[in-house]
Amino acid sequence: MARRTINLPDSVERIAREAAESGESFSATVSRLIVQGAERTNGPKPPSYVGAGEGPSDLGLRAEHYLQTLVSAR
Numbered sequence: 001m002a003r004r005t006i007n008l009p010d011s012v013e014r015i016a017r018e019a020a021e022s023g024e025s026f027s028a029t030v031s032r033l034i035v036q037g038a039e040r041t042n043g044p045k046p047p048s049y050v051g052a053g054e055g056p057s058d059l060g061l062r063a064e065h066y067l068q069t070l071v072s073a074r
Contacts, residue, residue: 008016020029059066 016026016029016033019033020026021032024032056062056066
């Protein structure tokens with residue numbers, strides 16, 4: 001885990017302390033708030049995988065049916 005020293009204005013420290021969850025350390029609070037802010041700013045991350053784009057057009061809706069067909073064929 002990286003360790004960083006930052007200087008916060010008193011007003012920002014006050015906001016962080018007010019946003020802290022019960023039993024949460026100041027560092028954990030700041031980390032959580034940074035992640036939440038980044039997610040709101042950047043939007044959701046793209047998936048870590050890429051689909052091949054092949055297969056039936058209803059695969060998303062009928063995946064269980066197709067998988068059962070494959071299992072039954074064995």
